Amino acid sequence: MKLTLRVWRQKNADADGAMSTYEVDGISPDMSFLEMLDTLNEELILSGEDPVAFDHDCREGICGACSLVINGDAHGPERTTTCQLHMRSFADGDTIDVEPWRASAFPVVKDLVVDRSAFDRIIEAGGYITAPTGSAPEAHATPVPKPDADFAFEHAECIGCGACVAACPNGAAMLFTSAKINHLNVLPQGAPERETRVLDMVAQMDEEGFGGCTLAGECATACPKGIPLTSITGMNKEWLRATRKAGRR
Amino acid sequence: MARTVWNSTVGKKTVMAVSGLVMLLYLVAHMIGNLKIFFGAGEFNHYAHWLRTVGEPFMHYEWTLWLIRVVLVVAVIAHAVSAYQLSRRDIKARPSKYVHRKPRASYATRTMRWGGIILALFIVWHLLDLTTGTVHSGGFETGKPYQNVVDTFSTWYGNTIYVVAMIAVGLHIRHGFWSAAQTLGVGSRTRDRALKTTANALALLLTAGFLAVPVGVMTGVVS
Numbered sequence: 001m002k003l004t005l006r007v008w009r010q011k012n013a014d015a016d017g018a019m020s021t022y023e024v025d026g027i028s029p030d031m032s033f034l035e036m037l038d039t040l041n042e043e044l045i046l047s048g049e050d051p052v053a054f055d056h057d058c059r060e061g062i063c064g065a066c067s068l069v070i071n072g073d074a075h076g077p078e079r080t081t082t083c084q085l086h087m088r089s090f091a092d093g094d095t096i097d098v099e100p101w102r103a104s105a106f107p108v109v110k111d112l113v114v115d116r117s118a119f120d121r122i123i124e125a126g127g128y129i130t131a132p133t134g135s136a137p138e139a140h141a142t143p144v145p146k147p148d149a150d151f152a153f154e155h156a157e158c159i160g161c162g163a164c165v166a167a168c169p170n171g172a173a174m175l176f177t178s179a180k181i182n183h184l185n186v187l188p189q190g191a192p193e194r195e196t197r198v199l200d201m202v203a204q205m206d207e208e209g210f211g212g213c214t215l216a217g218e219c220a221t222a223c224p225k226g227i228p229l230t231s232i233t234g235m236n237k238e239w240l241r242a243t244r245k246a247g248r249r
Numbered sequence: 250m251a252r253t254v255w256n257s258t259v260g261k262k263t264v265m266a267v268s269g270l271v272m273l274l275y276l277v278a279h280m281i282g283n284l285k286i287f288f289g290a291g292e293f294n295h296y297a298h299w300l301r302t303v304g305e306p307f308m309h310y311e312w313t314l315w316l317i318r319v320v321l322v323v324a325v326i327a328h329a330v331s332a333y334q335l336s337r338r339d340i341k342a343r344p345s346k347y348v349h350r351k352p353r354a355s356y357a358t359r360t361m362r363w364g365g366i367i368l369a370l371f372i373v374w375h376l377l378d379l380t381t382g383t384v385h386s387g388g389f390e391t392g393k394p395y396q397n398v399v400d401t402f403s404t405w406y407g408n409t410i411y412v413v414a415m416i417a418v419g420l421h422i423r424h425g426f427w428s429a430a431q432t433l434g435v436g437s438r439t440r441d442r443a444l445k446t447t448a449n450a451l452a453l454l455l456t457a458g459f460l461a462v463p464v465g466v467m468t469g470v471v472s
């Protein structure tokens with residue numbers, strides 16, 4: 001396959017960026033999108049140019065490191081992560097636009113790499129349980145009803161890639177935050193911090209400069225793990241419950 | 250608690266949801282009231298007079314009406330201020346646009362902000378036209394709303410402004426009602442379809458109900 005790439009190049013956080021055009025040839029339809037970028041980078045290095053910086057790690061669709069907006073879609077046209085997107089999703093001769101996540105809470109570090117540590121700080125604010133760690137407890141020591149376990153698993157699938165923020169017209173982190181809150185709040189292990197978790201995580205989310213939710217639904221459409229939009233509804237419910245409880249104390 | 254609500258994006262959306270539902274409730278009552286115009290000047294003007302005497306003798310003349318007006322003004326201000334502050338925040342959170350842009354979300358969703366501004370301007374005109382009579386076409390007569398309504402909808406601009414505003418209100422409710430349900434945490438996967446259908450039905454019913462009046466005047470059914 002022969003492709004024309006228009007890639008966002010930005011030297012550092014303070015520099016102005018712009019789209020640069022590159023031609024790549026000899027691309028196999030079985031390559032992943034990242035392997036295609038590797039091919040481009042090899043050529044750039046050989047010709048003495050600065051390779052395109054992009055985040056990647058496991059390349060198995062489970063770590064949440066890859067983060068590219070491809071032709072205006074977070075993670076590209078298929079509902080998966082960029083590393084699991086294959087070049088067969090494109091046609092020979094296509095022009096493909098590659099851009100970084102865009103949100104003021106995710107500043108560009110270089111080219112296609114953005115700083116997502118705002119997510120880490122949201123997790124620090126309450127995305128944990130205060131149970132003693134050590135050896136794993138006996139699996140059936142704490143009974144969890146099947147529907148609750150399924151609900152928790154569905155939300156635990158979030159890999160924190162930030163596609164929801166990238167897709168949101170308001171740069172909101174509601175889907176990420178709600179997935180984490182719902183995952184822990186439904187389980188007995190998460191019960192002791194049920195109220196503080198939602199209040200603190202939402203407060204941290206606001207503190208980081210993410211936007212608010214206008215229920216446009218772009219986040220759930222972009223999510224490679226299929227976190228549903230109703231996750232946000234669940235977080236709102238938890239938040240209202242916790243606020244009412246806190247008000248009574 | 251009030252502080253927590255007002256300082257949070259989730260809390261401010263709650264304020265928007267509740268104030269929006271208050272206004273929606275009023276719109277339903279307003280629309281039903283409007284339809285009395287099809288039963289003649291006597292019934293419509295009598296209904297308008299009754300609005301001033303609701304609750305008597307417990308309430309004095311116009312007390313109930315003023316109570317409703319105060320609640321509505323509070324709802325409008327709460328809704329507008331939250332919308333303004335949240336929109337400022339949203340725009341700041343996403344300062345640079347994607348080079349490769351795609352048409353996103355539904356039309357109703359994308360037009361919430363502009364639709365809201367159109368509705369705010371409409372309300373000002375609507376009050377000056379039919380409540381105070383300040384910008385009324387022809388002679389405004391206090392206590393004769395039937396004649397005043399006919400005056401307004403006998404002008405091309407009166408009809409145009411009204412039709413545009415009623416379409417805007419329909420679109421606003423279509424996205425707003427469903428969104429309010431999500432914000433208040435009552436939405437769920439099983440209820441989603443019912444909520445969307447209700448939102449669409451409310452939007453359609455209100456737009457059609459309100460538009461019936463200018464259409465009635467234009468076709469000569471009401472004159």
